[in-house]
Amino acid sequence: MNPPDARAGPADDRALRAFDRSLPMALLRAREAVMSRFRPILAEHGVTEQQWRVLRALSSAADPLSVGDLSEQTFLLGPSLSRMLASLEERSLIERGSAADDARRAVIRIAPAGRDLVATIGPESEATYRHIADALGDDALDSLYDLLERTAATA
Amino acid sequence: MNPPDARAGPADDRALRAFDRSLPMALLRAREAVMSRFRPILAEHGVTEQQWRVLRALSSAADPLSVGDLSEQTFLLGPSLSRMLASLEERSLIERGSAADDARRAVIRIAPAGRDLVATIGPESEATYRHIADALGDDALDSLYDLLERTAATA
DNA sequence: TATTGTTATACTCTATAACTATA
DNA sequence: TATAGTTATAGAGTATAACAATA
Numbered sequence: 001m002n003p004p005d006a007r008a009g010p011a012d013d014r015a016l017r018a019f020d021r022s023l024p025m026a027l028l029r030a031r032e033a034v035m036s037r038f039r040p041i042l043a044e045h046g047v048t049e050q051q052w053r054v055l056r057a058l059s060s061a062a063d064p065l066s067v068g069d070l071s072e073q074t075f076l077l078g079p080s081l082s083r084m085l086a087s088l089e090e091r092s093l094i095e096r097g098s099a100a101d102d103a104r105r106a107v108i109r110i111a112p113a114g115r116d117l118v119a120t121i122g123p124e125s126e127a128t129y130r131h132i133a134d135a136l137g138d139d140a141l142d143s144l145y146d147l148l149e150r151t152a153a154t155a
Numbered sequence: 156m157n158p159p160d161a162r163a164g165p166a167d168d169r170a171l172r173a174f175d176r177s178l179p180m181a182l183l184r185a186r187e188a189v190m191s192r193f194r195p196i197l198a199e200h201g202v203t204e205q206q207w208r209v210l211r212a213l214s215s216a217a218d219p220l221s222v223g224d225l226s227e228q229t230f231l232l233g234p235s236l237s238r239m240l241a242s243l244e245e246r247s248l249i250e251r252g253s254a255a256d257d258a259r260r261a262v263i264r265i266a267p268a269g270r271d272l273v274a275t276i277g278p279e280s281e282a283t284y285r286h287i288a289d290a291l292g293d294d295a296l297d298s299l300y301d302l303l304e305r306t307a308a309t310a
Numbered sequence: 311t312a313t314t315g316t317t318a319t320a321c322t323c324t325a326t327a328a329c330t331a332t333a
Numbered sequence: 334t335a336t337a338g339t340t341a342t343a344g345a346g347t348a349t350a351a352c353a354a355t356a
Contacts, residue, residue, distance in 0.1 A: 019214075020215070022211065023284065023300075024190055026299075026304065027185055030307045035179055050345085060174035078316080082316050083346090084346090104354065105315085106314080135305070144178075144181075145181055147291070147298060147299040149181065149184075152181075232326095234325080234340080236338090238340095258332055258333085260338085261337075261338070
């Protein structure tokens with residue numbers, strides 16, 4: 001019955017653990033747990049998860065960002081961003097211009113309506129965050145952030 | 156200059172920390188770090204991230220799974236799965252049947268070619284996993300899994 | 311020539327509703 | 334009537350290549 005060196009079969013313990021102990025899956029499960037609470041809030045306000053990442057990046061940035069900066073921070077590709085920025089601009093959630101010193105480089109900032117949206121959604125999402133923070137405890141949450149950062153740094 | 160109770164402005168420390176300390180973003184960054192190494196391997200073998208999740212779930216399961224089971228385990232919606240399973244079946248990577256006791260319920264298992272694919276990709280991905288495990292250390296990795304599981308459990 | 315961003319194109323996944331067939 | 338799965342449809346994101354404008 002499935003010797004240790006057999007090719008992994010359906011009931012093989014290693015195979016079972018492999019899926020359960022897959023780092024991408026563990027990260028996905030945790031993220032889904034968080035996002036399942038958060039997505040309905042975003043949907044109510046007519047923004048997708050990816051659009052929200054853009055708005056959050058812009059609202060947190062001290063200075064306007066280029067498309068390249070945004071791409072790096074939000075993990076969205078250029079073509080996706082191009083279309084998305086056009087749509088967000090049409091909705092007056094962001095503003096676009098060109099860099100003074102380099103006409104190729106775009107200069108993107110959050111617009112007042114975008115900041116309002118972030119300010120509206122923020123408090124609503126806080127309850128979700130508090131629920132998770134309370135469930136884990138502050139020390140565990142700190143550890144989690146630390147470990148996630150270290151994992152990200154391995155890229 | 157931005158009193159503590161001011162609405163978050165571009166240079167506001169809380170806003171900065173908010174994006175940096177966003178749990179969804181931290182989870183995404185970590186996951187992207189892992190997947191950026193793994194995705195090329197999957198692409199070389201002609202499977203998407205989501206298809207890989209299905210194949211892994213099936214290869215790890217002791218018994219055949221229903222579409223509903225798969226949906227739960229892979230975080231894919233029914234319609235996505237329906238199309239994907241048709242495509243995987245056409246490629247002989249999975250096999251489908253009906254449950255003996257309930258003709259509505261599908262019975263899906265991995266096919267030999269699918270198991271071969273998992274067996275081929277597995278070792279290739281092991282190098283990626285070892286790199287991360289070495290960078291973090293075994294204790295940290297254990298902690299990470301534990302914290303991710305606890306986070307997932309809050310859903 | 312290299313870089314920044316956009317446009318083009320094809321494919322995949324998301325999301326909701328309507329539908330089929332069982333139970 | 335309720336459940337399991339599929340089909341229909343619309344929209345959004347992924348990915349690569351080709352392109353325009355600028356450096």
